[in-house]
Amino acid sequence: MPTHCTFSAEIGRQPLNRKLLQQRCDTLLHLLKLERAEVSVVFLGDAEMAAYNEQYRKKQGPTNVLSFPAAGGDDGFAPPENELGDILVSVDTARREAGREGHSLHHRLTELIIHGMLHLIGYDHERSEAEALRMWDYEKELFQQIQTARSVAMPYLAINVDHVATVRQARGGAEPDPVLAASLCELAGADGIVVHLREDRRHIQDRDVRLLRQTVKTRLNLEMANVPEIVDIALEVGPDMITLVPEKRKELTTEGGLDVLANAKKVGKTIGKMRKAGIPVSIFVDPDAAQVQAALDAGATYVELHTGRYCEARTMEEQEREFHLIEQMAELAYESGLRVNAGHGLDYRNVHPIAALPFIDELSIGHAVISRAVLVGLENAVREMLAIVRAVG
Numbered sequence: 001m002p003t004h005c006t007f008s009a010e011i012g013r014q015p016l017n018r019k020l021l022q023q024r025c026d027t028l029l030h031l032l033k034l035e036r037a038e039v040s041v042v043f044l045g046d047a048e049m050a051a052y053n054e055q056y057r058k059k060q061g062p063t064n065v066l067s068f069p070a071a072g073g074d075d076g077f078a079p080p081e082n083e084l085g086d087i088l089v090s091v092d093t094a095r096r097e098a099g100r101e102g103h104s105l106h107h108r109l110t111e112l113i114i115h116g117m118l119h120l121i122g123y124d125h126e127r128s129e130a131e132a133l134r135m136w137d138y139e140k141e142l143f144q145q146i147q148t149a150r151s152v153a154m155p156y157l158a159i160n161v162d163h164v165a166t167v168r169q170a171r172g173g174a175e176p177d178p179v180l181a182a183s184l185c186e187l188a189g190a191d192g193i194v195v196h197l198r199e200d201r202r203h204i205q206d207r208d209v210r211l212l213r214q215t216v217k218t219r220l221n222l223e224m225a226n227v228p229e230i231v232d233i234a235l236e237v238g239p240d241m242i243t244l245v246p247e248k249r250k251e252l253t254t255e256g257g258l259d260v261l262a263n264a265k266k267v268g269k270t271i272g273k274m275r276k277a278g279i280p281v282s283i284f285v286d287p288d289a290a291q292v293q294a295a296l297d298a299g300a301t302y303v304e305l306h307t308g309r310y311c312e313a314r315t316m317e318e319q320e321r322e323f324h325l326i327e328q329m330a331e332l333a334y335e336s337g338l339r340v341n342a343g344h345g346l347d348y349r350n351v352h353p354i355a356a357l358p359f360i361d362e363l364s365i366g367h368a369v370i371s372r373a374v375l376v377g378l379e380n381a382v383r384e385m386l387a388i389v390r391a392v393g
């Protein structure tokens with residue numbers, strides 16, 4: 001491993017995504033074409049940082065980052081050629097700075113690692129204003145590249161076929177069949193199929209879920225309320241994942257995210273049962289930091305961020321505000337170790353910015369695709385959506 005990340009005991013209990021930080025350090029060396037170099041990055045607290053700051057710079061108090069390029073010691077021994085040196089980062093200071101700048105902790109830590117690394121390879125903003133600007137520009141460019149080095153080249157597209165069943169239920173017959181529709185979506189390139197088995201069975205029926213389990217070749221995501229009857233069906237059928245959503249009898253469609261904070265115990269219990277059965281759980285949440293944290297605490301594997309308010313925004317300013325919130329929450333969830341899906345209300349016009357977010361694994365889209373399918377055919381409707389989503393890769 002080219003980067004050796006160490007986490008001091010002083011920050012022992014702080015929630016840090018160590019794997020992500022290690023990954024980002026390694027990506028940085030790769031971007032700098034220094035794969036063979038060895039760097040040590042130490043994450044510590046303010047007290048230790050203040051001690052180093054005093055010892056090596058004769059300055060009082062902590063600082064955010066210190067770099068020590070590898071150099072020969074007093075003993076005359078030169079360091080190995082590929083050893084770059086050490087970077088010390090104060091997590092406490094980074095946290096304060098992140099709060100001030102409205103960024104996540106891992107965002108700020110990544111900026112500081114980049115800053116420290118550029119110092120190690122010879123950049124110095126204190127030498128001249130021109131160099132400070134050059135270093136600043138390069139830092140921004142590297143940050144952008146690290147952030148967009150996503151695990152999947154583009155998000156997966158899962159199609160929700162509930163509304164095929166809505167049309168069928170309008171006459172109470174057998175046509176159109178959501179099971180057949182799901183196969184057509186897959187043939188057109190969809191990466192997954194989503195159905196919501198509601199307690200009132202207004203569209204998807206038990207028979208659909210059972211048949212889909214047998215026919216879906218990609219991934220079957222069962223959307224459901226956290227109620228015993230549906231939990232039992234999920235455990236029996238064994239979808240590839242479930243998504244817990246709130247459900248109200250009178251709503252036209254799912255109206256808001258699940259209040260995980262208020263239902264933590266019940267949600268945790270269901271996650272425990274699903275874990276035993278090997279079924280990953282996603283929780284549909286509003287883009288809200290407390291709900292994301294509660295989903296993490298409850299043991300969810302994914303959160304699906306509710307994009308409804310972004311999609312329904314009536315002004316550009318409102319849409320931008322909602323988008324920024326989704327962007328921040330996607331980053332926060334990803335950095336805390338959750339996988340991130342998004343959906344609700346996405347259509348051919350508003351999907352692109354959401355699909356382009358680097359932290360989104362999968363988009364769940366139903367109404368827009370099924371509506372368009374009535375006019376252009378289901379496979380065309382899926383392909384047109386895929387063309388937009390895949391364009392971000």
Ligand code: PXP
Nearest residue numbers: 254284343344345364365366367
């Ligand atoms: N995600 C969740 C959790 C949903 O409840 C729904 C609606 O069933 C969707 C995504 C898809 O929303 P839409 O049909 O508006 O694309």
